[in-house]
Amino acid sequence: MNDQVKYVLDESRLPEAWYNIAADLPSPPPPVLHPGTGQPVGPDDLAPLFPMQIILQEVSTDRFVAIPEEVRSVYRQWRPTPLFRARRLERHLDTPARIYYKYEGVSPTGSHKPNTAVAQAYYNKAEGAKRLTTETGAGQWGSSLAFAGRVFGLEVDVFMVRVSYEQKPYRRALMETFGARCVPSPSEETNAGRAILAEHPDSTGSLGIAISEAVEAAAPREDTKYSLGSVLNHVLMHQTVIGEEAQQQLEQAEDYPDVLIGCTGGGSNFSGLVNPFIGRALREEASIRVIAVEPAACPSLTKGQYAFDFGDTGHLTPLVKMHTLGSTFVPPPFHAGGLRYHGMAPLVSHLKELGLIEARAYTQTEVFAAGVEFAQVEGIVPAPEANHAVKATIDEAVRCREEGVSQSILFNLCGHGHFDMQAYTDFFAGKLEDHAYSEDEVAMALAGLPTVAA
Numbered sequence: 001m002n003d004q005v006k007y008v009l010d011e012s013r014l015p016e017a018w019y020n021i022a023a024d025l026p027s028p029p030p031p032v033l034h035p036g037t038g039q040p041v042g043p044d045d046l047a048p049l050f051p052m053q054i055i056l057q058e059v060s061t062d063r064f065v066a067i068p069e070e071v072r073s074v075y076r077q078w079r080p081t082p083l084f085r086a087r088r089l090e091r092h093l094d095t096p097a098r099i100y101y102k103y104e105g106v107s108p109t110g111s112h113k114p115n116t117a118v119a120q121a122y123y124n125k126a127e128g129a130k131r132l133t134t135e136t137g138a139g140q141w142g143s144s145l146a147f148a149g150r151v152f153g154l155e156v157d158v159f160m161v162r163v164s165y166e167q168k169p170y171r172r173a174l175m176e177t178f179g180a181r182c183v184p185s186p187s188e189e190t191n192a193g194r195a196i197l198a199e200h201p202d203s204t205g206s207l208g209i210a211i212s213e214a215v216e217a218a219a220p221r222e223d224t225k226y227s228l229g230s231v232l233n234h235v236l237m238h239q240t241v242i243g244e245e246a247q248q249q250l251e252q253a254e255d256y257p258d259v260l261i262g263c264t265g266g267g268s269n270f271s272g273l274v275n276p277f278i279g280r281a282l283r284e285e286a287s288i289r290v291i292a293v294e295p296a297a298c299p300s301l302t303k304g305q306y307a308f309d310f311g312d313t314g315h316l317t318p319l320v321k322m323h324t325l326g327s328t329f330v331p332p333p334f335h336a337g338g339l340r341y342h343g344m345a346p347l348v349s350h351l352k353e354l355g356l357i358e359a360r361a362y363t364q365t366e367v368f369a370a371g372v373e374f375a376q377v378e379g380i381v382p383a384p385e386a387n388h389a390v391k392a393t394i395d396e397a398v399r400c401r402e403e404g405v406s407q408s409i410l411f412n413l414c415g416h417g418h419f420d421m422q423a424y425t426d427f428f429a430g431k432l433e434d435h436a437y438s439e440d441e442v443a444m445a446l447a448g449l450p451t452v453a454a
């Protein structure tokens with residue numbers, strides 16, 4: 001028996017359409033509201049920021065949306081991605097569980113992020129944009145948009161959360177290698193950045209602040225659009241190639257998952273894996289356990305309030321209903337930079353409210369311990385974000401052992417950690433702290449939630 005079984009799909013099995021869970025939901029998620037009027041936003045409100053095809057995808061209720069051939073032809077550089085059966089991990093844990101992982105680290109930038117970056121760059125180029133602005137946490141998203149922008153001939157400006165800019169210099173170098181400009185956020189380049197620096201000169205930054213800067217840098221310029229790497233419906237939909245491929249690969253394995261697991265920052269890699277499975281369960285009136293895993297230091301799904309809130313700290317975005325810690329909350333500087341966001345995707349939040357998914361939170365040191373355990377048996381060093389999913393998978397596999405049940409577990413290994421080795425070095429040196437988030441700061445941030453008429 002092979003130590004590790006790899007399920008690969010032929011290029012001809014690359015999905016032809018993205019899956020849109022909006023088509024199968026028992027009730028639609030609440031609308032997105034204009035911050036000024038409190039009324040649902042229309043396409044024209046979003047047109048300064050996004051190309052029309054993306055806006056239409058954002059509100060689409062079609063079950064499938066065709067993937068343009070130009071996007072599929074770039075996907076083919078690394079897709080379909082492999083699905084592994086983690087037999088060595090199963091043996092190591094002495095579990096009767098069957099553990100599978102979908103590995104997105106084989107993309108050009110090492111994570112799932114290019115799945116949407118390529119699509120967004122394509123639509124922007126097709127509608128005449130010359131330049132894109134964006135934010136990035138750990139730099140996975142910024143480097144992916146830098147790559148995609150280069151492929152389609154777009155200029156890319158990235159506002160990178162300052163703590164990650166300092167912790168992960170090689171991600172910045174990667175963005176610059178692809179020709180993008182990378183600015184530490186908060187910066188002096190925007191009103192939003194200057195306002196934060198005036199009050200907190202040593203601000204470590206946050207995704208909420210970087211989003212404000214990127215939106216501000218895009219809105220007034222005719223040739224520039226804004227691109228978001230998570231949270232919005234169209235981003236989650238672009239990631240569903242992950243779950244669609246996994247379904248075909250599990251058919252090869254003659255198996256089907258009892259438990260699905262993904263880490264959640266804004267919710268895109270999680271949704272990309274799980275939505276096709278949840279959709280199928282909804283259509284067949286079957287049930288499937290789905291677990292979203294987040295950091296204990298930024299626990300939007302497990303500790304946040306389900307309310308209308310801004311997507312950014314400077315309050316430039318529309319209002320979305322989501323699990324939020326408050327848009328002004330600045331999470332402590334833990335290493336999973338991609339999970340330092342105050343809110344959760346409205347669609348993921350809606351699934352949680354409908355009872356279709358569970359959520360749990362882990363501390364930084366316990367997820368790194370799980371990541372090291374995984375790397376030592378499986379030979380892949382996960383990104384710090386992905387370590388959250390690894391930890392939950394190990395816990396579920398141990399539960400299977402203790403309960404004596406042989407379940408099938410599938411998790412998304414959404415990226416490798418090759419640019420995060422300093423975090424591993426700090427972990428080995430005992431320097432990683434388990435930051436508790438400040439309950440007072442969350443209370444203060446939640447007190448500032450916008451008032452929305454019922």
Ligand SMILES: Cc1ncc(COP(=O)(O)O)c(C=O)c1O
Pocket residue numbers: 111112137138139140141229230231263264265266267268269270337338339383385386414415416
């Ligand atoms: C490797 C990796 N995983 C997860 C995330 C979190 O984003 P999302 O929840 O949208 O997948 C990020 C974000 O930067 C990331 O880089």
